Amino acid sequence: MSLFPETDHLLPELAGRLEAVAACFERELVSDLSSVNLLARHVEKYRGKMLRPTLVIASGFAVRTGAPPSRVIDESLNTLGAVVEMIHMATLVHDDVLDEASMRRGGATVNSLRGNETAVMLGDFLISSSFRLCSTVGEPWLNTELGAMTSQLCSGEILQLSHRGDFNLDSETYFDIIRRKTGVLAGACCGLAARLAGADPIACKALRIYGEELGMAFQIQDDVLDLVGDETVVGKTLGIDLQKGKFTLPLVTHFSRCSADSRDQTIRAVERCDVAEVLRLVESTESLVAARETAEALVERAKDQLEILAECPARQLLRAIADATIEREY
Amino acid sequence: MSLFPETDHLLPELAGRLEAVAACFERELVSDLSSVNLLARHVEKYRGKMLRPTLVIASGFAVRTGAPPSRVIDESLNTLGAVVEMIHMATLVHDDVLDEASMRRGGATVNSLRGNETAVMLGDFLISSSFRLCSTVGEPWLNTELGAMTSQLCSGEILQLSHRGDFNLDSETYFDIIRRKTGVLAGACCGLAARLAGADPIACKALRIYGEELGMAFQIQDDVLDLVGDETVVGKTLGIDLQKGKFTLPLVTHFSRCSADSRDQTIRAVERCDVAEVLRLVESTESLVAARETAEALVERAKDQLEILAECPARQLLRAIADATIEREY
Numbered sequence: 220m221s222l223f224p225e226t227d228h229l230l231p232e233l234a235g236r237l238e239a240v241a242a243c244f245e246r247e248l249v250s251d252l253s254s255v256n257l258l259a260r261h262v263e264k265y266r267g268k269m270l271r272p273t274l275v276i277a278s279g280f281a282v283r284t285g286a287p288p289s290r291v292i293d294e295s296l297n298t299l300g301a302v303v304e305m306i307h308m309a310t311l312v313h314d315d316v317l318d319e320a321s322m323r324r325g326g327a328t329v330n331s332l333r334g335n336e337t338a339v340m341l342g343d344f345l346i347s348s349s350f351r352l353c354s355t356v357g358e359p360w361l362n363t364e365l366g367a368m369t370s371q372l373c374s375g376e377i378l379q380l381s382h383r384g385d386f387n388l389d390s391e392t393y394f395d396i397i398r399r400k401t402g403v404l405a406g407a408c409c410g411l412a413a414r415l416a417g418a419d420p421i422a423c424k425a426l427r428i429y430g431e432e433l434g435m436a437f438q439i440q441d442d443v444l445d446l447v448g449d450e451t452v453v454g455k456t457l458g459i460d461l462q463k464g465k466f467t468l469p470l471v472t473h474f475s476r477c478s479a480d481s482r483d484q485t486i487r488a489v490e491r492c493d494v495a496e497v498l499r500l501v502e503s504t505e506s507l508v509a510a511r512e513t514a515e516a517l518v519e520r521a522k523d524q525l526e527i528l529a530e531c532p533a534r535q536l537l538r539a540i541a542d543a544t545i546e547r548e549y
Numbered sequence: 550m551s552l553f554p555e556t557d558h559l560l561p562e563l564a565g566r567l568e569a570v571a572a573c574f575e576r577e578l579v580s581d582l583s584s585v586n587l588l589a590r591h592v593e594k595y596r597g598k599m600l601r602p603t604l605v606i607a608s609g610f611a612v613r614t615g616a617p618p619s620r621v622i623d624e625s626l627n628t629l630g631a632v633v634e635m636i637h638m639a640t641l642v643h644d645d646v647l648d649e650a651s652m653r654r655g656g657a658t659v660n661s662l663r664g665n666e667t668a669v670m671l672g673d674f675l676i677s678s679s680f681r682l683c684s685t686v687g688e689p690w691l692n693t694e695l696g697a698m699t700s701q702l703c704s705g706e707i708l709q710l711s712h713r714g715d716f717n718l719d720s721e722t723y724f725d726i727i728r729r730k731t732g733v734l735a736g737a738c739c740g741l742a743a744r745l746a747g748a749d750p751i752a753c754k755a756l757r758i759y760g761e762e763l764g765m766a767f768q769i770q771d772d773v774l775d776l777v778g779d780e781t782v783v784g785k786t787l788g789i790d791l792q793k794g795k796f797t798l799p800l801v802t803h804f805s806r807c808s809a810d811s812r813d814q815t816i817r818a819v820e821r822c823d824v825a826e827v828l829r830l831v832e833s834t835e836s837l838v839a840a841r842e843t844a845e846a847l848v849e850r851a852k853d854q855l856e857i858l859a860e861c862p863a864r865q866l867l868r869a870i871a872d873a874t875i876e877r878e879y
Contacts, residue, residue, distance in 0.1 A: 254711035255704050317666040336647040337710050344703035350680045351696025354689050362692050366681025373674035374585045380667050381584035
């Protein structure tokens with residue numbers, strides 16, 4: 220169930236807490252309609268890594284060193300874990316519609332099995348369930364922050380769509396896109412968990428920034444894998460970014476470095492979706508290496524944010540998660 | 550701006566309050582991204598009738614006879630008006646994706662102008678903005694109720710999709726679909742507005758049921774117009790229900806009344822999307838008239854709910870809205 224089995228020993232409580240998160244997730248999605256329940260069961264199969272709930276739980280532990288255990292805080296954190304996972308599932312379901320993807324975690328996507336209409340509605344059902352669940356924590360600021368966060372998330376997707384097929388996309392806009400569409404959710408996991416656990420504003424902010432930088436590194440790694448990954452290892456349809464005109468860091472960097480001739484050649488290779496040729500060209504300017512280095516730098520900056528926290532197993536886990544994010548091949 | 554200009558004189562305050570709702574709506578959707586603002590401006594053009602904010606404001610007035618004016622309650626109601634309108638806009642944008650519709654309020658749809666991907670994301674942006682806005686009222690129960698309501702709304706759409714092309718759809722399931730997908734939102738407009746305005750639980754429940762029955766009558770009228778309406782008057786693509794295999798009350802009633810021969814004939818006419826022939830067959834069993842009578846009965850039941858409220862201009866307006874719902878040709 221865990222993303223990084225090699226680091227889970229750092230926080231033995233994590234496995235049990237993730238099970239509680241999963242139970243909360245499943246309870247929320249029970250419907251009186253069998254057609255809805257069938258879809259909810261399908262979505263649970265997507266819930267493999269549970270990175271976001273892991274960030275919530277670990278952040279909660281990381282700021283509570285020395286404080287007595289609190290059942291109320293624990294339950295709030297479990298609920299937040301289920302909420303962020305549900306928001307993440309909604310984005311996956313809608314992303315698959317956007318990408319016309321047929322494979323997710325090695326299984327068929329909802330859109331390919333049941334059509335785009337059902338996938339759109341299932342995503343909406345997950346979003347509204349997540350907001351309902353979130354309101355049960357009874358903290359109005361949590362709803363406000365999560366609503367603002369998901370609006371940012373959508374604005375990132377809209378920004379990316381408005382630059383589709385744009386060979387002039389610059390790195391500043393690329394970073395703005397990935398911060399919004401991936402960074403802010405991971406940032407919210409850590410920052411809001413810290414606030415729920417009673418941390419001071421400085422610790423909350425540090426954890427929010429840790430999450431944002433980690434999320435951005437994660438997205439860059441995803442973008443790199445979409446170019447160089449092995450479909451059977453990653454478990455989802457690859458090469459989609461090029462096909463859909465979503466140009467990511469390796470290509471953006473390449474365009475800023477290459478000659479006019481190479482630029483023309485690259486544009487032609489992109490237009491015929493020749494991933495192997497695009498990869499050869501991108502590697503000729505070392506832009507793939509550069510993207511990996513950028514992800515590494517983001518991970519270092521993320522880990523720096525943890526310095527203000529007292530050393531504890533949860534902090535070690537957060538550090539290990541940051542490292543593992545860019546080491547993964549899936 | 551109003552749905553029923555002929556009845557607006559009943560509540561002269563309504564026009565000003567709807568302007569305040571519109572201002573709240575527009576403020577919430579301002580983004581730092583021009584691509585998001587452009588889309589938000591496009592959606593504002595859909596905001597023609599403002600039926601749902603009208604229900605919110607009128608319900609608020611209807612339960613407050615004699616009570617001193619309260620700025621806090623007024624502002625909460627304006628916010629709720631903007632929230633429900635935003636949820637409604639989100640459903641329109643996603644419905645147009647689902648229906649592959651090209652026309653809405655006489656203009657082009659977002660999906661036809663900017664593609665399905667952008668329309669899906671814009672709908673998500675509207676949903677999350679509505680939840681953020683809702684949380685600014687500072688009443689956690691309001692978020693819980695609205696989240697549960699939108700989940701019901703999605704489940705209604707999923708239920709309808711799971712019966713697509715199902716010639717055995719029965720009227721019980723049809724009513725369950727339209728109660729979820731249209732009734733509960735209108736019911737929430739009235740019931741939650743009453744609660745915000747401080748009404749007792751009995752008045753809140755009566756107004757919720759009024760809204761639900763009204764919403765269902767509205768949906769039946771919409772379904773009838775999709776078969777018999779004039780596209781230039783209605784202002785949106787028609788005949789879509791048949792084309793998408795969504796069978797509505799006239800057809801469901803017809804199948805329960807017609808001979809085996811007529812059933813075969815009807816199925817063939819539906820399969821080749823021959824709206825004129827379907828209409829002829831449906832009229833042969835008087836099933837169109839029956840659907841209109843069902844809508845009228847729902848309107849009467851809706852108005853009955855208002856009996857427990859003291860007579861006042863807002864109650865008159867709610868009664869007039871119920872009547873106008875099934876008299877409209879658009």
